[in-house]
Amino acid sequence: xxxxxxxxxxxxxxxxxxxxxxxxxxxxxxxxxxxxxxxxxxxxxxxxxxxxxxxxxxxxxxxxxxxxxxxxxxxxxxxxxxxxxxxxxxxxxxxxxxxxxxxxxxx
Amino acid sequence: xxxxxxxxxxxxxxxxxxxxxxxxxxxxxxxxxxxxxxxxxxxxxxxxxxxxxxxxxxxxxxxxxxxxxxxxxxxxxxxxxxxxxxxxxxxxxxxxxxxxxxxxxxxxxxxxxxxx
Numbered sequence: 001x002x003x004x005x006x007x008x009x010x011x012x013x014x015x016x017x018x019x020x021x022x023x024x025x026x027x028x029x030x031x032x033x034x035x036x037x038x039x040x041x042x043x044x045x046x047x048x049x050x051x052x053x054x055x056x057x058x059x060x061x062x063x064x065x066x067x068x069x070x071x072x073x074x075x076x077x078x079x080x081x082x083x084x085x086x087x088x089x090x091x092x093x094x095x096x097x098x099x100x101x102x103x104x105x106x107x
Numbered sequence: 108x109x110x111x112x113x114x115x116x117x118x119x120x121x122x123x124x125x126x127x128x129x130x131x132x133x134x135x136x137x138x139x140x141x142x143x144x145x146x147x148x149x150x151x152x153x154x155x156x157x158x159x160x161x162x163x164x165x166x167x168x169x170x171x172x173x174x175x176x177x178x179x180x181x182x183x184x185x186x187x188x189x190x191x192x193x194x195x196x197x198x199x200x201x202x203x204x205x206x207x208x209x210x211x212x213x214x215x216x217x218x219x220x221x222x223x
Contacts, residue, residue, distance in 0.1 A: 033212065035214075041216070041219075042217075043199075043217075044109075045212060048210070086150065094155070095140075095142075095152055095212065096152070097149060097150040097152075
């Protein structure tokens with residue numbers, strides 16, 4: 001089956017810093033989604049991005065489907081950005097999840 | 108608030124027991140998905156229903172079953188519970204499934220199941 005790898009597994013940054021999270025996938029996929037799981041466990045959809053680039057405030061994402069990777073950019077980090085960021089790829093009605101990047105933003 | 112509701116929020120039960128988790132999708136959403144999140148296996152897709160019919164099956168154990176009712180709410184039944192079933196169970200919904208591509212999924216707050 002499809003393998004989804006995320007890097008880095010952990011990231012600790014000071015407030016105001018920028019970061020780039022990466023998601024690699026092993027095969028062609030129908031779609032890719034990025035999620036944020038906050039410290040209370042809630043999963044929030046950030047981007048639905050099969051290809052190209054999208055931006056939402058301080059967050060943006062780029063998927064290069066032909067090279068099987070996606071990047072999530074977080075600029076000017078805030079403490080509320082802390083949590084785990086997951087990418088999930090869509091294959092035959094199923095979302096296959098990466099292990100996540102745990103992000104800690106220190107004030 | 109995603110618009111997806113799940114009950115109960117927490118559930119503590121004993122091994123061998125049976126429980127039912129309930130999910131109400133966002134208004135207008137026809138697809139419901141169930142996921143399990145455990146410390147050792149991460150997030151795993153269990154099963155999807157679309158407008159009352161099973162659409163896809165993932166890593167769902169035979170002891171688990173689900174259904175989607177005419178009003179589109181869904182229930183996940185877990186039986187003969189084992190310690191390893193302790194996890195956070197999420198329900199998600201989306202508007203439709205077009206072709207073989209799913210739409211944006213919106214997640215409920217989850218049900219935390221503890222099996223003692």
